[in-house]
Structure formats: structure tokens, C-alpha cells
Amino acid sequence: MxxxxxxxxxxxxxxxxxxxxxxxxxxxxxxxxxxxxxxxxxxxxxxxxxxxxxxxxxxxxxxxxxxxxxxxxxxxxxxxxxxxxxxxxxxxxxxxxxxxxxxxYRFADISAHLAKIGTLLGQEARANALIAQLDTALAEPNQHTHRSAPVLGSYGANSYTTGQSSLESEVVKAAGFRHLGTELALQGASKLPLEQLIYASPDRLMTWKSWSQYTGRATEILLHPALDRWFPKERRVAVDSRYWMCGTPFTVEAINQLKTQMESHADHAD
Amino acid sequence: MQIKIPYSWLMAILVALVLLLFAISISIGHVWLNPLDALWSGAGSISAADHLILTEIRLPRAVLGLIIGAALGLSGATLQGLLRNPLAEPGLLGISASASLGAVLAIYTGLSAAFAYALPISALLGALVAVVLLRALAGKSADILTIILSGVALTSLAGALTSLTLNMSSNPFAALEIVFWMLGSLADRSWVHVGMALPFILLGSVLLLATARALDALSLGQDVARSMGVNLNRTNLLAIFGTALSVGAATAVSGAIGFVGLVVPHLLRPLVGNRPSHLLPASALGGAAFLLLADIAVRFVFPDKDLKLGVITALVGAPFFFWLLHNVKKRTQL
Missing domain, CATH: 3.40.50.1980 (Nitrogenase molybdenum iron protein domain)
Known part of the structure; x- marks a missing residue:
């Protein structure tokens, strides 16, 4: 206040x-x-x-x-x-x-943050315009995620995946897929040992594009032979982490990019 | 206290123990799997996921537990014999920490990305610097506490430099790795790591085992050993390079794991009648059993918490260390 x-x-x-x-x-x-x-x-x-x-x-x-x-x-x-x-x-x-x-943690938080910053900075008009744009983009036919929709899970440095009630789960669901962390009822950023990931076996494994440039202990897990064998190229989706890290109007782009990538994947599979 | 048990029996028991723990290590994990199913009734009898997990995740992990434990146990026994110091151990003497530093430098200068073997080589160079330094120190003064305190200083220094290297890295996850390098873990390692560590550990173990005869003589004192025709320089070099090779390569893939080389030789020494030549192979087996057990414990006690191996070995090893320190002090005061 x-x-x-x-x-x-x-x-x-x-x-x-x-x-x-x-x-x-x-x-x-x-x-x-x-x-x-x-x-x-x-x-x-x-x-x-x-x-x-x-x-x-x-x-x-x-x-x-x-x-x-x-x-x-x-x-x-x-x-x-x-x-x-x-x-x-x-x-x-x-x-x-x-x-x-x-x-x-959810799309509504993005609007709330924009509104709060708008008020704090005395730029309510700009903030409201951005919120209106965001609402329009997110209001698109929010098809109820089908129970047979492919499951998408993220896997990153140090074997971390993201749980339910996260922006990631919102984005994945908005793109029309089921979310691994949500299906497994994980909370927040959770460590998922490779064994468990293979048993959970999501249809597609989402990895972060920018992280592949780093070498080190933490990202070594992404090069594990077992991961490559279980999730070959056609079961991977490399997404741009910049669109997923923060809840901003760019989050809409994360949804669109994910949809496009999954569609082109499906074409290849056919 | 001497417990009468024939040496061949002891070795047979240790081998059986290692095999049993190896089998349990393969079976335990997120889901209990019976490796015999896959072995005897063919790959078709278990699901593809189980098969992949057994062959590509659990098997390399168990193999690493075995060879790294053996390397640590063997080098601990050798160092204790060579320095005639009951507290000598790669972890306490800063050799493991220096190897970690070498490994981290190889990874974050990009050297290991260009050439895979740069990782174990850099780690064993780190270990080598530490052993040479300690040997030089121990040469001047055989005082137990001087050596241990030098090890403490070396551990802190190597730890600080490891931390510095990780902090300077552009990799946002690097700083979190410090825990791995200081406490060690075998989680989700692969055959790549086995291939990286195994040749160096084997070579190092051969060098360490070659010191056995000389250590027997050395247990009677340096002068006696010399008069018995033991080449002390050769023994020194074998022990130094053997430790650097085996501990360096082990640390490069598992991080620094302390206390294995301290606890195991001490537990086995009364059983082998204080003969270093018997103690070395027994300590290798004992180290393998100890580390396999610790790695089973981290998965059994907190399956989803990714507990580090060093936590378990320290929980067992540190009280043991205090007890030893107490005893050594009593003995030196007499």
C-alpha cells in the first residue's frame, strides 16, 4: 500500500x-x-x-x-x-x-504483478494495456486438457523437474498437454532421479535450450546414456528457458512456441 | 586384541561380503529389482525400463562403488604403513580435496569437454601435488599431528580454491556443485565414468600393492627395512603415484569421500595380524564393501533426498577418528 x-x-x-x-x-x-x-x-x-x-x-x-x-x-x-x-x-x-x-505460479499472478508495478510506478495505463493484451492472448479456447493428451515433463540441471501449481504446469496445460510434475503430484522444483524419470516415462521430455551450452557436473545428467536411450530425439522438446523463467507477458510466447514445436514433432512422427 | 582367523578365510569372507553388497546395490533404488531375473531368464522377462535402469544406471553405480571403495581403502592402508601414521587417509590428508580441485579446474576451464580424460588426469595431478607435499613434510618430521594439521590446511585451501573456481564460472549451477565435490556421490553416474576411472584406479592399485613387501619391512622401522635391502625411494614413489592415480581418478567421478581409508584398515588390522602385505588386499576389499554399504544406505534411508555419500562415511568415520585420536594420544604419552 x-x-x-x-x-x-x-x-x-x-x-x-x-x-x-x-x-x-x-x-x-x-x-x-x-x-x-x-x-x-x-x-x-x-x-x-x-x-x-x-x-x-x-x-x-x-x-x-x-x-x-x-x-x-x-x-x-x-x-x-x-x-x-x-x-x-x-x-x-x-x-x-x-x-x-x-x-x-499462475497466469493470474502475472497480471497481478503488472498491476502492482503499474500502481507503484504511477503507470497504471501502460500496465492495464499489457494486462488486457495478456488476458486476450490467454482467453483463447482454453481446451480442457484431454485425459489422453501427451504428458510433458521438464528435466534440467541436477535432475530437477518442476512440480504442480507452477508457471511451468500452467504453460504446459495451456498448450494442451498434461504436465509430468502435476501427474506425479510433485511440489515446486523437485529432484527426480533418472530412475524415477524413466519409470514415469513422460511422452515428451522438455529440456532447456540455453543449458546445453554449459558443461559441468550439474548439467552432466542431461548427457547420461540411459537418458539418451529412453528419450531419443523424437521424444525431446528443447525449449527456450528465457520464456519460462519469469511470469511476464512473454509467457504467452512460451505457450505458442511449445504448441508449434509439438506440432512439428507430430508431423515428423507420422 | 588378536582374533584368530586364517587369512584365506578372511579374504573369502570379504569377497563374499563385497559380492553380496554389490548384488544389493544393483537391486536397491526407486524400485526393488532382482538382477537375477534379468540375468537368468533373459532380458525379455523384465520391462524395457527395468532393463535400462539395471544395465545403464545401477550397474555402473555399483561398479563405481566397488572400485572407488577399493581405491580408498587400499590407499589408506598404504599411507598408514608408509607414513607409519595411524591417522593417514586420503580424505584427512587433503589428497581427495586436492583431487576435487583438479577435477573442477578441468571441467570449468573447458579442458574436459575438449578431451574426456583431462578430467581424471587433472584430478590425479591435484592428488599428486598433495601427496608430494605431504611426503616432503612427513620426511622432515614424522610427527603425527604435524601431518594431520597439514592435511587440514590443505583440505581448507583446496576447498577454498574449488569454491573460487565454481564461483567464477559462468555456469549458473556451478556454485551448487560444491556439495558434490566436498561430500561425494555416485548418483546417476554412467559407464562413461567407469571407463574414465577404471584404468587409472587399476594402474594405481597395482602400484600400491607393489609396496606390500616393503611396508612389511618398514613396520619394523626404517633402519631395519634398509638393512633388509628395501629400496625406500622406490617404495615412496610407488605409494605416491599409486595414491595419486587411484584417489585422483576416484575423486574425479565421485567427488571427495572421506574416512573410508581411515576406518577400513583399522578394522581389518587386528584380523590380519598387523602385516601390511596382508592388510593391503584386505583393505581394498573392505573399502569396496564399506562404500557399497554407504551407497546402499543413502538410497535406503532417504531414497528421495539424494543424500551425499560423505555424510554417511563421516557419520561412521568421525566418531571413529576421535576414538583413534584419543588412543594415539595415550600411546604417545607413554
């Missing part, structure tokens, strides 16, 4: 907004007026993680440390709920107005 300054003293929209979380970065970049947002997290400027890297590269980028943020003299700081709590608490102690955002 914004403080009530009374009619005589209309709250001025903040002019030095700093965002320290990749997701709030992208939402703020979409909603803020030119010049209003002065710094975003360094991840927002990296093309491998951000869909607005070009826009973000025009701004100052921060690494989320309190000292760095305070020197920017922000009048509003946007952070994720799980963004370095120590930094957020310190900033609050120092009297900075920090607003935190929970990760988006």
Missing part, C-alpha cells in the same frame, strides 16, 4: 526506480516510463537469461548488493521475494522503499 499523502500532496511517481531481480527487471522495463527505471540486475542485460537484454543494456546494471543499490539513491526498489534477503533487509533498515514480488 502506498502512503496516503492527502489530496493536496498527490504522491509523485518514483523517478529513480531500481530493480534487482530478473523477473521484476523485465516487468519494470515494460511498464516504466522512459528514464524512470535507472538500474536493473546484470542478468537482465544478458541475452542468455533475459528477453529484454537490449533494453536493459541501455541502463546501469546492478548485482543486488545493498551498497551498490544505496549509492543509486533509489526512491523505489523492486526485488523478488527470494532475492538476497540480507540485502533487502539492510536496504529496508536504511529506509529505502523496497517492494518484493513472489514468483509467478
Amino acid at each position: 502506498l502512503p496516503d499523502w492527502g489530496v493536496a500532496n498527490q504522491p509523485k511517481a518514483p523517478q529513480r526506480v531500481v530493480s534487482m531481480n530478473l523477473c521484476t527487471d523485465q516487468l519494470a522495463l515494460l511498464v516504466a516510463a522512459p528514464g524512470q527505471l535507472i538500474s536493473v540486475s546484470y542478468l537482465a542485460a544478458e541475452a542468455s537469461s533475459s528477453l529484454m537484454a537490449k533494453e536493459a543494456a541501455q541502463l546501469h546494471t546492478n548485482r543486488g548488493l545493498a551498497e551498490q543499490i544505496i549509492r543509486l539513491q533509489p526512491d523505489l526498489v523492486l526485488a523478488g521475494q527470494y532475492t538476497s534477503r540480507a540485502s533487502v533487509n539492510l536496504l529496508r533498515r536504511l529506509g529505502v522503499n523496497v517492494q518484493t514480488f513472489a514468483p509467478a
